[in-house]
Amino acid sequence: MRFASLGSGSRGNALLVEAGNTSVLIDAGFGPREMLRRLERLGVIAADVDAVLVTHEHSDHIGGAFACARRFGWTVLLTHGTLAACREDGVGVNTTLIDSHRPFSVGDIRAHPFPVPHDAREPVQFVLTDGARRLGVLTDAGHVTPHMVAMLGACDALVLECNHDARMLAQGNYPPALKRRIGGLWGHLDNSAAASLLSRIERAHLRHVVAAHLSEENNSAVLAQRALSAVLGCERNWIGIATQDDGFDWRDC
16 A cells, blocks of 8 residues: 655645555545646546545535546545535535444545544544555544544554644734634644654554644644654654645655
């Protein structure tokens, strides 16, 4: 199993995962033209993608899902709450409803969704497996729950939200209401919270850790890497960074 990011941040998110003869996207926050450009960078064409697994209805995660699905014939899998909260009605799109606690399969990939605390209707994140390796993905959550810790344990690779540095957010130029939302229990994980989560999960199999969904205004790659590497006792640069413009290239679990 291998995975790569097409981009990660407030302007759009998409993570591509391949196993066997199956390719799925986790989220599609880019429109068809931009999606094609970013897929091409990874040596992938739209016809290679089988489905989009949507985490929640915020535009940076679902903004291109329906348009891409209509154009490329992709299936969109999402919770009932996410579909109900969408501004689009999904007409002309092959949609499949998923349960936030029930595993399902797309070809050679087995997906284990799990609910997370975030200011959306029915948000989930995912652990994906090909039967041999496990990839944990957590990009939008306001705080760490015991269930999140249990689900993300024993992964071979982890893509983990490090949205902001608490001090940068507090001292920055965002309006107070937005600061409260981002830093609140239903907002986004800061570097310290992400490090705390990493410290609590079973890590014996970890071969990759990538910091994702970094705020361009309220965080830096160095700060995120410093927080996570302190937990693992590794070199700072061993921690990968998913950037907004370039995501990150293929990694093998």
